[in-house]
Amino acid sequence: MDGNALSLGKLFGIQFRLHYTWFIVFVLITVSLSVQYFPATYTGWSTVTYWITGIMTSLIFFASVVAHELAHSLVAKANDIPVHSITLFIFGGLARISKEAAKAGTELKIAIAGPACSLAIAGLFAIIWVLARDSVEVLAAMAWWLAIINGILAVFNLIPGFPLDGGRVFRALIWRFTGKYYRSTRIATLVGRGVGYLFILGGIVIMFLFGDWLNGLWLAFIGWFLESAASGSYRQAQWREGLTGFTAREVMTSDFQVIPSSMNLSDLVQSYIFSSGRHSFMVASEGKLSGILTLHDIKSIPQRNWLETMVKEVMTPVDRLKVAYPEQEALTTLEQMVESNINQLPVVKDGSIIGMVTRDNLLRFLRARIELGEHAG
Numbered sequence: 001m002d003g004n005a006l007s008l009g010k011l012f013g014i015q016f017r018l019h020y021t022w023f024i025v026f027v028l029i030t031v032s033l034s035v036q037y038f039p040a041t042y043t044g045w046s047t048v049t050y051w052i053t054g055i056m057t058s059l060i061f062f063a064s065v066v067a068h069e070l071a072h073s074l075v076a077k078a079n080d081i082p083v084h085s086i087t088l089f090i091f092g093g094l095a096r097i098s099k100e101a102a103k104a105g106t107e108l109k110i111a112i113a114g115p116a117c118s119l120a121i122a123g124l125f126a127i128i129w130v131l132a133r134d135s136v137e138v139l140a141a142m143a144w145w146l147a148i149i150n151g152i153l154a155v156f157n158l159i160p161g162f163p164l165d166g167g168r169v170f171r172a173l174i175w176r177f178t179g180k181y182y183r184s185t186r187i188a189t190l191v192g193r194g195v196g197y198l199f200i201l202g203g204i205v206i207m208f209l210f211g212d213w214l215n216g217l218w219l220a221f222i223g224w225f226l227e228s229a230a231s232g233s234y235r236q237a238q239w240r241e242g243l244t245g246f247t248a249r250e251v252m253t254s255d256f257q258v259i260p261s262s263m264n265l266s267d268l269v270q271s272y273i274f275s276s277g278r279h280s281f282m283v284a285s286e287g288k289l290s291g292i293l294t295l296h297d298i299k300s301i302p303q304r305n306w307l308e309t310m311v312k313e314v315m316t317p318v319d320r321l322k323v324a325y326p327e328q329e330a331l332t333t334l335e336q337m338v339e340s341n342i343n344q345l346p347v348v349k350d351g352s353i354i355g356m357v358t359r360d361n362l363l364r365f366l367r368a369r370i371e372l373g374e375h376a377g
Helices: 020-041 047-078 104-132 137-157 165-178 181-209 213-243 265-276 295-299 330-340 359-372
Strands: 005-011 014-019 083-089 092-097 258-260 280-285 288-294 344-349 352-358
Touching (some): 014 047, 020 083, 047 104, 047 137, 104 137, 165 181, 280 352, 330 344, 352 359
Antiparallel strands (some): 083 092
């Protein structure tokens, strides 16, 4: 999603992004408010007033969505769980948290923070509506709609459909009572997929029995999204369970290519990349790790300059490189890769490279574990 998102800057150390699909729903909400809701509910305003009020209301609504996700993120950060970004997209907001909570209590606090924030915002706008309803009609109109929509947002997110907040609360409660993270996730996921299918069925009923194709299609679309998200979250839980108890040494591969830092890019491409098809190379000097070079680094240099450009000039040097250690937990290694948004991690012992952990290798390892049914249930 990051490749299709516009960066808005950072707040509390968290990167904020705007996905292109956000513009679709922003336009739909603004048009709906400016052309339908406000004119039907509040007569006598000018066309300009309807549109300005609609735009302002939409912007404040999405600010409320950001606050909802920020509440999750700040609680996560307070519990030493890294948060990379918050992205606004067609379904609202998405906080990118690099790893799961280690305890059920932490998961519960993170999950409940968003709906609690939305309810607080709904209450704030309800108070503004009470204060402004007899004096400033436009402000009262905005406040009333925002109070209702934030209340709906809180209630919707509390539906026990994983990975909605309510589904995460449901999982945290099962996890606390059973002590089984994987089993709790499996149960919450099944419920979440069931909720998704109910939404899809409800959308079909609305379309064909009531003839409301727009709302029916939208409801079915939300159901499809929930079912897909629940399935994806379950796969992540399987990965976590599959890696538990293993170290970086056990999941690394020794099949990696080491190149000298003095080689030029032209020779590298001709002698190594074309023959091996590899996308990354370890750079070493006298057996000691100097850095890492990826295909992306090479492509950043114009081809006409490859002959005079040395590997050491474009590699990521060792002092900026993320590394793993042999006895480090495999799950921690994967979280480290996700947190840094990298596809490979060198395994280093006493400054020397002994292996490489790659996402492809991890996926093959996990697939074998899951197919053999060796992970705990």
